[in-house]
Amino acid sequence: MSVKTLRKIPLERFVDLKVDYAFKQFFGTEQNKNITVAFLNAILNLTGRDAINEISFMRQEFGSEHVDDKQSRLDILVKTQDDLFINVEIQLTNQYDMMKRTLYYWSRIYTSQLRKGMGYHKLRRTITINICNFSLFEQTDNYHSIFQLYDNLEKFKMDDVLEIHFIDMNKFIKQWYAKQLDSWENLLARWLMLLGMVDGRKEKVYEEIYLELEELAMKDEELFNAFNVWQDLSQSPEDYYAYQSRLKYILDEAAKLEDTKYIAEQEGLLKGLERGIEQGIEQGIEQGLEQGIEQGLEQGLEQGIKHGEKKMQTEIALKLLKRNTDLETISELTELTVSEIDQLKELLD
Structure with missing residues (x-):
């Protein structure tokens, strides 16, 4: 009987999955589709019959419509078996136009579904997920905020077509260290630990998070597989070089x-x-x-x-x-x- 073991690489070798290149290689490729499905189910809290079990990766570019309009390239865009559109964006720095850019991307995805001759009833629910390495909302200590269309007074929902998630990694890390999270019960916390374990910009690895992830991976098959894929990505010379180049560009732009x-x-x-x-x-x-x-x-x-x-x-x-x-x-x-x-x-x- 074989014993399941987690391969080990030096902690400083792990790539920061919040850097968009690493994020896309980890969550945005066909060979890692099962990881993406598990991650999305954790964020959207979907289980049982409601769970996502199949996705298709969609075209990620939108061409310019106006003279001053920049071409938009999404990080990850998928369509589920129920025709649900999900866009996941990773944001390392706050460009101070986050809300408007989010609504712009959401609207482009939503309206792109409509073809000539189609009725509006064909438009499907569209979800945007923003994973941010900075804090946007001072009004809350929650690291996961969800926005939809509601009536101001009685809070009933107008429609479920719009759903926007913001995940604040800084607040998550603080709550984890304050022992306010139970990663054994909280599935999303496990995946956010993967994203938060390495801070490439600060050249820092949270060893305490690694040790808990290692223990969790022995019990969670999906997390175990994800951990090994992460190590393969970190050990690939080509991917590591591309990751370092992208990280340097991000640091230069921040400077x-x-x-x-x-x-x-x-x-x-x-x-x-x-x-x-x-x-x-x-x-x-x-x-x-x-x-x-x-x-x-x-x-x-x-x-x-x-x-x-x-x-x-x-x-x-x-x-x-x-x-x-x-x-x-x-x-x-x-x-x-x-x-x-x-x-x-x-x-x-």
Whole structure:
């Protein structure tokens, strides 16, 4: 009698399944169809007769309709045995247009079903699933949010054609570490552990998650098979090279975005300094009408410069505090005292 064993590779070798290339190779290929089916059933909580048991991978590109319209390429698009359309997207960074882009993709999939001469009753239920490595909703601590069409007052459903899921991986990881999740009972948690075990951008592997996954895989046949496929993907020289290239591109783009934000922030601080000087001059002029034009202008200019500089120093200090820069370094860069910076830090806590 053979004993089931899980092959082992170095933890640092595992690819991050949240990187879109690895995600598509793992969930979006014909040979891994059974993994995709199990994953979708876990997200949609489908069991028994309602469960998905067969899928077909669909065309993933939508051509441009307008001059400024970018060609849309979906991560994964499948059609189930019941003609249910499901689009799964993996998002590592927040581009701040998530909602509109999600609705746009959903609408393109939904309307693409209609052919000339077909009635609207032929349009089938369409589901979009967004797996995000960032938080979108401050209103909830739930890591899985589901949106549909409901009446505002009595909450009855208008139709089931629209269903949009958001999975917040950051909230999931926090809840897992806080021991608020039971992966032995929660099927979705097991699959999200696969996605969350590796953080390629931080070059981090959560060994505690790996150890629990290893134990779970001994009891869960689908998870066991998925784990071995994940290892095969991580050990393939071609796939690993493509994954590393894609990860580097993502990191470079994120760095460019941070640089753009920093420049914009600095420009904003300079404008704030200019406004502070202007306000100080205006205030000085008003005082000067009472105390003497010459003295007022001098005081106003001096106060304005000090006010503007202080505001800029404070805003820079707050930005650096958010990046966990030590107080002494911030003091050197801003000329604020450690005590002043400490008071600012309390505002962030």
